[in-house]
Amino acid sequence: MSATGLRACLLLGSAREPRLATRVLTFVTSEMKRRGWECDIVDPLEVNLPVLQTPVFFYKNPDDVPPVLNDIAAKIKAADAFVIITCEYNNCLPPGLLNTIAHFSPFAYSKRTSSIICYSAGMYGGIRAAMQGRCLLGEINTVSIPNVFGMPKVQDTLTEDGKPLDDHLVSGAEKHLNELEWYTRALKVARDSDASL
Ligand SMILES: Cc1cc2nc3c(=O)[nH]c(=O)nc-3n(C[C@H](O)[C@H](O)[C@H](O)COP(=O)(O)O)c2cc1C
Numbered sequence: 001m002s003a004t005g006l007r008a009c010l011l012l013g014s015a016r017e018p019r020l021a022t023r024v025l026t027f028v029t030s031e032m033k034r035r036g037w038e039c040d041i042v043d044p045l046e047v048n049l050p051v052l053q054t055p056v057f058f059y060k061n062p063d064d065v066p067p068v069l070n071d072i073a074a075k076i077k078a079a080d081a082f083v084i085i086t087c088e089y090n091n092c093l094p095p096g097l098l099n100t101i102a103h104f105s106p107f108a109y110s111k112r113t114s115s116i117i118c119y120s121a122g123m124y125g126g127i128r129a130a131m132q133g134r135c136l137l138g139e140i141n142t143v144s145i146p147n148v149f150g151m152p153k154v155q156d157t158l159t160e161d162g163k164p165l166d167d168h169l170v171s172g173a174e175k176h177l178n179e180l181e182w183y184t185r186a187l188k189v190a191r192d193s194d195a196s197l
Contacts, residue, residue, distance in 0.1 A: 001031055004036035006188070009079035013086035013129075015044035017159040020154050024119050026162025031173045032083075033148065035181070044096030047072060049094075049103060057105040069103060076104060081184045082114040082142055087145050097133035106140040111191055115176065115183045117149045124155035124172035125150030145183050148177040 009018050010029065014021035029039050047068050056069045076082075087094055101109075114137040118126030130148045137144040149172050152155060158165040164170050 001033065002036045003177070003184075005039040006036070006080045006181065006184055007040070007078055008032060008081045008083050009075045010039055010041045010083045010085055010102060011097060012043045012045075013084070013094040013133055015094075015096035017045060019045075019087075020119060020121065021085065021087060021118060023158045023160055023162045024117070024151065027158055027164060027169070028083065028085060028117055028125060028173070031177060035177055040077060040078065040102055042072050044100055047100070048117060049099055052099055052102050053101050057103070057108075064139065072100070073104060073108065076108050079112055081180060082109060082113055082137070083180070084116045084118075084119050084133050084137070086113065086116065086126060086129055086133060088118065088120050088124075088126035091128045092133050093129045098136075101136065101140060108140075111197070112142055112185060113187055114143065114144045115147070115149070115180045117151070117176065119151035119154040121153065122157055125152035125154075142162050143183060143187060145176075145179050147171035147176050147179045149173065 009024065012021055012025060025041065032039055049068065056065055056073060059065045084097065086097055116130045116133045118130040120126040127150050130150065134144050151169065157169055158164060
């Protein structure tokens, strides 16, 4: 299957430096682009949003919205799918991810697919955070695909420049992206045929 014509917004969780997130992001974007996806990235380390005080939909005058929030809003609006790339802190979703998502209305994400790619330095691959991600992704009106792509001990299975050292990663990415593409195309057809959107 090809993802030509599909656009994803990749939301990173980790805002640490240095971090394992970078190699996971490099691997995932490389796989997605190879399949034809257009990829926008929202990285909490780069956008450096304050801990939520004023969500974008609370501004009375649109001219007062900080440009960084408008830039992210444009990526959210353009997306056919949201891909959460998340670590796990204290068995929870990381604050950088929650903070980014909460700056925007839950309706900003509506009627698009979402997927969860999680990783950790340990043996559980961030799966406990992923299960919380499922709830969150439903609350922001996205359709979370069934497959969760978890990467345990990612420091041993991906090189710093995002090259896989384990076949599990290659087959896992393929399965995950096949499914994401199927659901994303299905929802895109539905959105394109809905005159009210
Ligand atoms: C505050 C904090 C909490 C953590 N909690 C967990 C955890 O609950 N489960 C886990 O598997 N690893 C946990 N770790 C270890 C992370 O898997 C590891 O630090 C990983 O590198 C985090 O991803 P990052 O480097 O992209 O930030 C934690 C790390 C930090 C800094």
